[in-house]
Every structure is written in structure tokens, then in C-alpha cells.
Amino acid sequence: MLKLGSVGSDVAEVQSVLRRMGLDPGAADGEFGPKTQRAVREFQKMFGLTPDGVIGPLTWRILGRYLLGYDIYSVQRGDTFYEIAKKFGADPTLLQAANPGRAPENLMPGTRLNVPYSFDTVATDIPYSYDVLARNVQGLKARYPFLRVGTIGASVLGRTLYVLRMGTGERQVFYNAAHHALEWITSPVLMKFAEEYLKAYALRRQLAGYDVRAMWDECTIWIVPMVNPDGVDLVINGLSPRNPYRDRLIRWNGGSSDFSTDWEANVRGVDLNHNYNAAWRESKQAEAELGITGPGPTRYSGPYPVSEPETRAVVSFTRNHDLRLVMAYHSQGRVIYWNFQNLAPAEAKTIGQSLSRISGYTLDQATGVASYAGYKDWFIQDFRRPGYTIEVGDGKNPLPISQFPQIYGENQGMLLYAATV
Numbered sequence: 360m361l362k363l364g365s366v367g368s369d370v371a372e373v374q375s376v377l378r379r380m381g382l383d384p385g386a387a388d389g390e391f392g393p394k395t396q397r398a399v400r401e402f403q404k405m406f407g408l409t410p411d412g413v414i415g416p417l418t419w420r421i422l423g424r425y426l427l428g429y430d431i432y433s434v435q436r437g438d439t440f441y442e443i444a445k446k447f448g449a450d451p452t453l454l455q456a457a458n459p460g461r462a463p464e465n466l467m468p469g470t471r472l473n474v475p476y477s478f479d480t481v482a483t484d485i486p487y488s489y490d491v492l493a494r495n496v497q498g499l500k501a502r503y504p505f506l507r508v509g510t511i512g513a514s515v516l517g518r519t520l521y522v523l524r525m526g527t528g529e530r531q532v533f534y535n536a537a538h539h540a541l542e543w544i545t546s547p548v549l550m551k552f553a554e555e556y557l558k559a560y561a562l563r564r565q566l567a568g569y570d571v572r573a574m575w576d577e578c579t580i581w582i583v584p585m586v587n588p589d590g591v592d593l594v595i596n597g598l599s600p601r602n603p604y605r606d607r608l609i610r611w612n613g614g615s616s617d618f619s620t621d622w623e624a625n626v627r628g629v630d631l632n633h634n635y636n637a638a639w640r641e642s643k644q645a646e647a648e649l650g651i652t653g654p655g656p657t658r659y660s661g662p663y664p665v666s667e668p669e670t671r672a673v674v675s676f677t678r679n680h681d682l683r684l685v686m687a688y689h690s691q692g693r694v695i696y697w698n699f700q701n702l703a704p705a706e707a708k709t710i711g712q713s714l715s716r717i718s719g720y721t722l723d724q725a726t727g728v729a730s731y732a733g734y735k736d737w738f739i740q741d742f743r744r745p746g747y748t749i750e751v752g753d754g755k756n757p758l759p760i761s762q763f764p765q766i767y768g769e770n771q772g773m774l775l776y777a778a779t780v
């Protein structure tokens with residue numbers, strides 16, 4: 360139950376969705392104050408519930424649909440697509456897109472339709488936890504059934520490593536985010552991109568000048584939006600009493616149970632972006648010089664290359680697809696890294712220059728410990744194709760979600776361009 364005085368990521372998610380519905384819960388700060396209470400009362404009135412401002416099971420059942428972004432409607436005799444859309448404030452074209460194979464003029468009573476709400480699904484104003492991601496993936500899949508959703512494996516604690524596929528074309532590209540726990544803001548960047556791309560496809564609209572219908576047939580965009588869900592959960596929601604690594608995590612974190620400002624690794628204290636098999640020994644050596652000898656918040660490359668289920672899943676996914684180009688999303692610095700030990704093909708620099716021009720980010724080569732055993736390093740080394748690390752935003756990790764609009768604006772063009780080049 361959530362009520363006045365409640366705090367946490369559930370409250371933030373509720374605030375975010377109430378705001379998208381046009382109510383005014385105040386800032387989506389995860390604190391259930393008087394403004395949020397008032398907005399909950401409004402919401403309850405809309406659905407004929409007792410307006411007590413408390414989110415109990417009944418209110419939650421209805422609110423939960425809004426968190427997912429769609430309703431399920433059972434067709435009545437005489438219903439038309441247009442009327443159903445009007446009743447829910449939905450776009451008729453998006454309603455049809457969500458229900459392929461249902462003839463608009465001949466709806467059978469009892470048929471169940473997915474009805475997308477009028478607002479976007481992906482939350483871009485709150486800490487992006489694994490639970491939010493899971494709901495957003497479900498919501499996008501229901502609203503845009505032509506989105507393919509799968510899994511590349513599971514994290515140490517068994518969380519799903521989702522993969523999204525958009526398009527059917529031969530040219531395949533792969534974007535991933537949140538190898539590093541503190542850098543969870545990169546996950547909604549890729550999820551928002553997916554939503555914009557799917558919506559443009561459904562509405563037959565251009566996206567930033569790109570013809571998405573044509574792109575759909577020419578390229579396949581693969582997205583793994585959260586490589587390190589256990590780490591992200593630790594940063595956003597704190598250390599759960601049920602976490603089997605609890606005591607070790609506190610020890611690895613220098614005795615502190617606060618993971619919100621320093622933890623980049625997975626739940627075994629391995630820095631996933633130092634765990635790939637590319638100059639892994641050099642990474643080990645550099646680590647020793649930094650005094651890192653075992654699991655910890657950052658930079659520990661693991662007991663051996665690809666020791667973690669998360670990196671294993673990404674490696675096997677990469678090997679099983681003929682990827683033309685990859686981009687690994689990190690924060691921060693507004694920089695694009697494009698090379699690894701001069702193994703990148705000549706075109707990688709040219710493409711990098713275009714990415715830099717489109718985003719306003721600096722094109723650079725990484726040096727020192729940052730230049731070993733990362734995903735793009737391994738990709739360049741083993742495949743000799745263009746691979747990039749994109750460092751979004753500016754400031755100290757975790758970047759505040761208030762930077763999201765700017766970051767998304769800087770990256771949408773790159774995400775489109777990289778799929779077509």
C-alpha cells in the first residue's frame with residue numbers, strides 16, 4: 360500500500376504515470392506528499408473508486424494497467440475501432456497496430472483487444488530500475504506486436520537480460536546499455552529510442568528525417584537495454600535483505616551498505632566492461648597498480664575473461680549474429696570512443712566522425728585502464744568492424760534524470776544513422 364509519507368521507486372513510478380495522464384502529482388521524486396495524494400484522489404474519482412488518496416489493492420489494480428501503458432478491452436456488439444479508440448483516448452491507427460489481424464469493420468463480440476493509452480509507455484523522468492524496464496518491455500510489446508522481445512540469458516541473480524529486435528533487414532546493428540550500474544540513465548535512452556522508432560513505424564511517419572518503414576526492411580536493430588540489472592537494482596533500490604551476496608557486497612563496498620554513488624559492478628563485484636577477452640591481462644595489471652585485488656565497486660576485471668553470466672550472454676549473442684556495427688552506451692563525458700589498439704577498420708573513424716557531428720560529442724581514443732577488456736574493444740578485436748563506446752551526458756554518475764531530455768536529443772540521430780551506414 361502506498362500513501363502519504365511513503366517513499367521509494369514505486370512512488371516515483373506512480374508519480375511519473377499520473378503526470379503522463381495529465382494529473383499533477385508534483386515532481387516524480389519518489390516522495391508521496393500532499394500533491395501526490397491529491398492526484399491519486401483525482402485518479403480514484405475518474406474510476407469511481409473511493410477517493411481516499413491511498414493506493415490500496417483496488418486502486419493499484421487499475422493503476423497497474425497505466426504503468427504498463429495499455430488496457431485490455433472485450434469487444435461488445437456494435438463496437439467499432441474508432442469508438443473504442445475514442446473511449447480510451449487512443450489513436451485509432453495505434454489501436455489497429457496493437458491488434459493485427461483484427462478487421463476494423465468486422466469486430467467479433469468477445470474479442471479481446473490491447474488498447475494503448477494516449478501517452479507514451481517508457482518512463483523518462485524517474486530512476487530506471489529493472490522493474491520499470493520489465494514493465495516498459497511488456498508495454499511496448501503489447502502496443503507494438505511487431506516488436507520482437509527475447510532474452511540473451513540471465514544475470515547472476517536470475518534477472519532476464521532482455522533483447523529487443525526491430526526490423527527484418529539484412530544489415531544488423533546492436534546497441535546495449537548499462538554494463539555499469541551507476542549508468543542506468545543509458546537504459547531509458549535505448550528504450551525511448553525503441554518507442555519512438557516503433558511509433559513512427561506504426562504511424563508511417565518519418566523519425567528525424569528517416570523513413571522508418573524503409574529502414575525496417577533494410578536493417579535489423581538489436582537492443583539489450585540493461586546488461587547489468589542486478590547492479591542497477593543495487594544502485595537504485597539499495598541492498599535487499601534477501602540478496603544472497605549481502606555480506607560479501609558490504610565487505611567489497613568497503614564496509615558500507617550504501618551503493619548509490621559508487622557501484623558500477625555486477626552483484627559479484629566484477630566490472631562487466633573489464634571482463635571481456637581483449638587485453639584482459641593488461642587490464643589485470645593496470646588494476647593491480649590501482650590497488651584493486653578483488654571484487655569491488657569498479658574496475659575489477661573478474662577471475663578470468665568472460666567469467667560472468669552477463670558478459671557470457673552478450674558474447675554469445677554477438678557471436679551468433681552477423682553484426683555490422685555495435686554501440687555500447689555508458690555515462691558520462693559526451694565522448695565517443697572508436698578504436699582499440701589500432702585494430703578498428705578504416706571506415707570506423709569516418710563513421711565515428713559522422714556520429715560526432717550528429718551528436719555534438721567528441722570523437723576520441725581511450726587510454727589507460729579504460730582502454731582494456733571492454734565490450735567494444737573485444738568486438739573490434741575479434742570482428743574488425745566498427746564498434747563504439749558512447750559516453751552520454753556530463754557530470755558525476757549517476758547522472759540526474761533531469762538530463763534525460765538533452766541526452767536523448769543528442770543521441771536519437773546517432774541511433775538512427777548507425778543503423779543505416
Ligand SMILES: [Zn+2]
Nearest residue numbers: 539542689690
Ligand atoms: Zn561505463
